[in-house]
Amino acid sequence: xxxxxxxxxxxxxxxxxxxxxxxxxxxxxxxxxxxxxxxxxxxxxxxxxxxxxxxxxxxxxxxxxxxxxxxxxxxxxxxxxxxxxxxxxxxxxxxxxxxxxxxxxxxxxxxxxxxxxxxxxxxxxxxxxxxxxxxxxxxxxxxxxxxxxxxxxxxxxxxxxxxxxxxxxxxxxxxxxxxxxxxxxxxxxxxxxxxxxxxxxxxxxxxxxxxxxxxxxxxxxxxxxxxxxxxxxxxxxxxxxxxxxxxxxxxxxxxxxxxxxxxxxxxxxxxxxxxxxxxxxxxxxxxxxxxxxxxxxxxxxxxxxxxxxxxxxxxxxxxxxxxxxxxxxxxxxxxxxxxxxxxxxxxxxxxxxxxxxxxxxxxx
Numbered sequence: 001x002x003x004x005x006x007x008x009x010x011x012x013x014x015x016x017x018x019x020x021x022x023x024x025x026x027x028x029x030x031x032x033x034x035x036x037x038x039x040x041x042x043x044x045x046x047x048x049x050x051x052x053x054x055x056x057x058x059x060x061x062x063x064x065x066x067x068x069x070x071x072x073x074x075x076x077x078x079x080x081x082x083x084x085x086x087x088x089x090x091x092x093x094x095x096x097x098x099x100x101x102x103x104x105x106x107x108x109x110x111x112x113x114x115x116x117x118x119x120x121x122x123x124x125x126x127x128x129x130x131x132x133x134x135x136x137x138x139x140x141x142x143x144x145x146x147x148x149x150x151x152x153x154x155x156x157x158x159x160x161x162x163x164x165x166x167x168x169x170x171x172x173x174x175x176x177x178x179x180x181x182x183x184x185x186x187x188x189x190x191x192x193x194x195x196x197x198x199x200x201x202x203x204x205x206x207x208x209x210x211x212x213x214x215x216x217x218x219x220x221x222x223x224x225x226x227x228x229x230x231x232x233x234x235x236x237x238x239x240x241x242x243x244x245x246x247x248x249x250x251x252x253x254x255x256x257x258x259x260x261x262x263x264x265x266x267x268x269x270x271x272x273x274x275x276x277x278x279x280x281x282x283x284x285x286x287x288x289x290x291x292x293x294x295x296x297x298x299x300x301x302x303x304x305x306x307x308x309x310x311x312x313x314x315x316x317x318x319x320x321x322x323x324x325x326x327x328x329x330x331x332x333x334x335x336x337x338x339x340x341x342x343x344x345x346x347x348x349x350x351x352x353x354x355x356x357x358x359x360x361x362x363x364x
Contacts, residue, residue: 007061007300008092008100008122009293010085011046011282013038013069014248039076041067043088045095046280053274054329057301062095063280064088066106070248071227073105082110089120098305099123101296104247108225112163113310125299125308127292130331131245132167132314133323134291135221135267137333139243142265143219145336145348146241146355150175156217158182158210158231159224161192163312164245168221170316173202180205182213211235219243221267222250231255236262239355243267249339256339261354266337270294273330288334298326 013019016034020027026034046063053059066084073081085106092100100122102113107126117124140150153176159165160181173179173196181196181204183189189206197203207213214220214235223245224230229252231242238261244251245267256264269284270291278289289297299308302325309318326332336343 003303004058004060005098005300005303005305006096007059007296008064008089008095008097009049009061009103009296010043010064010066010088010092010100010106011103012066012073012106014104016069019067019069035069035072038067038069039072043067043084043091045091048279050277050279051275052272052297052301054301056329057303058274059297059300061097061297061300062092063278064091064100070105073109074225074227078110082115085109085116086119089116089122089124093120093122097122099125099296099300101125101127101292103127103290103292105225107292108162112312113307117307117310123299123305123307124310125296126163127290127295127309128164128314129167129309129318129322130270130295130298130326131267131291132164132171132319133326134270134294134333135164135168135223135243135245136171136319138265138267138269138336139219139221139241141333142241142243142263142336146239146263146352148218148239148241150219152177153218154178154180154216155219156180156182156213156221158213158220158222158250159226159246161185161188162223162225163314164223165221166192166312167314167316167319168223168245169196169204170200171319172221173200173204176219178205180207180213180217182207182210184208214240222246223267224250226250233259238262238358239352241265253339261351261358263336263343263348263351264338265343266339267291269334269337270326270331271334272297283340294326294331295322298322298329298331301329 155176157169161183220242231251240262242264
């Protein structure tokens with residue numbers, strides 16, 4: 001008989017609208033007051049997750065919420081936010097979880113999971129390794145559908161000094177025609193570019209000017225921890241493919257509204273094996289999750305009750321390892337999605353057609 005290991009996954013509201021969607025009586029309350037309320041609200045159990053199953057294992061778990069919106073996660077003292085995350089982890093412990101995943105901004109606060117892990121008696125993962133794996137797979141698939149081979153592409157990684165951005169850049173290096181790294185901290189960026197050159201032999205360009213970097217980019221992976229959007233409609237050339245891994249999003253919604261010649265996809269949308277029921281609406285169709293959630297579930301199914309993806313330096317071998325574990329259990333890329341909606345073949349066909357028409361005039 002297979003021993004079932006259970007998991008927890010910590011979430012938080014991205015914006016105040018997520019709070020008012022759950023607590024309807026707050027809809028008429030000013031945003032500032034809502035944030036004052038969320039600041040003092042304790043972590044809480046949100047729902048039980050059931051039905052995650054493959055021929056090789058099964059699991060169940062819980063969503064736990066830290067009720068702070070994204071900008072609070074970054075603006076409030078890191079120690080105070082970390083304490084709330086630890087309290088959510090202890091709720092998971094009491095429920096019977098053996099491993100917990102850190103979702104959205106809870107994975108970047110403070111030291112990216114190390115302090116949380118030290119203060120809990122259960123294993124902790126950020127889920128970032130599988131997030132990278134799915135971002136790479138989704139980007140390559142989207143580029144191929146758009147008629148692009150990575151080997152001929154100019155690629156840009158925005159947020160390249162972050163934990164996800166660094167390993168995305170490492171995995172992208174050597175596979176593309178030209179690689180540009182973007183970050184606000186040019187000093188850290190140059191140091192990383194030097195490390196990347198030593199490790200891969202690839203000399204990447206570096207800049208803190210995201211708009212300039214994107215002008216001639218064919219493929220973009222963006223994964224900053226910015227609260228506001230960093231990519232606007234004017235930044236992209238016709239036919240560009242953008243994989244937005246960040247939450248909150250790096251790509252302005254206006255891009256998909258006014259640019260019918262570029263393809264924007266969400267990074268890391270995964271189909272979960274089994275008859276899964278999350279018992280909570282986080283904006284995805286049934287049986288789909290973020291890759292970071294999937295990593296937590298897959299580790300539980302595999303019986304890998306250990307700290308897996310922690311800190312700001314992910315390893316490429318960890319990315320490959322979790323990819324294999326998830327593949328074994330039947331987790332897989334859930335097609336291409338953009339702003340909570342499926343991207344159909346018909347839509348991609350129209351984007352390709354529009355891009356072909358506009359590219360002729362782009363460099364004129």
